[in-house]
Amino acid sequence: MRRSKVPRSTTDQRLLDSRGSADWLHTDPWRVMRIQSEFVNGFGALAELGPAVSVFGSARTRPEAPEYALGEQVGRALVEAGFAVITGGGPGGMEAANKGALEAGGTSVGLGIELPFEAGLNEHVDLGVNFRYFFARKTMFVKYACGFIVLPGGFGTLDELFEAVTLVQTQKVTSFPIVLVGTGYWGGLLDWLRGTAAAAGTVSEKDLALLTLTDDPHEAVRIVVEAERAVAEQQALAEQRAATGHPE
């Protein structure tokens, strides 16, 4: 740089001068660093988690509601089947699944999100990571889980559900079971998807099959276990073929 383009201070000076402006804290390049650190923290905390399932559900479910008991049963059944349980770490259905997992002696993960009305991680989380950005947090729900179980929920739950279906439908993730628990709650949505969306051709019948519906928490876990077994068998077969040099 020359003439007026030459900065009046050096980078080192600006770094070391504590009286300098802090405006840069609110710039996009700095946000990129924060976003990067969320991925680094998330990957670091979860890399050795082992097999896990993400459970979604309403933040508003009350502890006395039947859906809360359902969440607890799902959390417990997942641990008994050998999975860690990942939730959004909040209240309601998330808390229920964390509670069930913790009481069953399993790993109970909460991926918290900074919200204006933040309540902090629920007390049943024993491995917690906090995020500012939904998209970084969502990556963790998918990357470290081998399936999703979806309890009754509102917009947040619907967002997570449809992101999961989109990722499977577009083959960004493969062999990823998505189980909706609560036929009374989810049945209407599936009817609409079949009767309106599929009928209009905006979703395919094949993609509707990506969603399984049950009332039974043990059945929900069984579906995830079966899917995991199928993946393991396919992997073993592929390794065998590679070792013997037979591609078919």
Ligand SMILES: C/C(=C\CNc1ncnc2c1ncn2[C@@H]1O[C@H](COP(=O)(O)O)[C@@H](O)[C@H]1O)CO
């Ligand atoms: C509404 C209240 C607190 C919200 N706190 C949340 N903490 C963590 N994760 C959340 C929270 N709210 C939504 N989520 C995510 O979306 C799903 C639930 O959303 P829904 O609209 O309630 O269905 C959930 O799976 C989270 O990942 C104070 O009560």
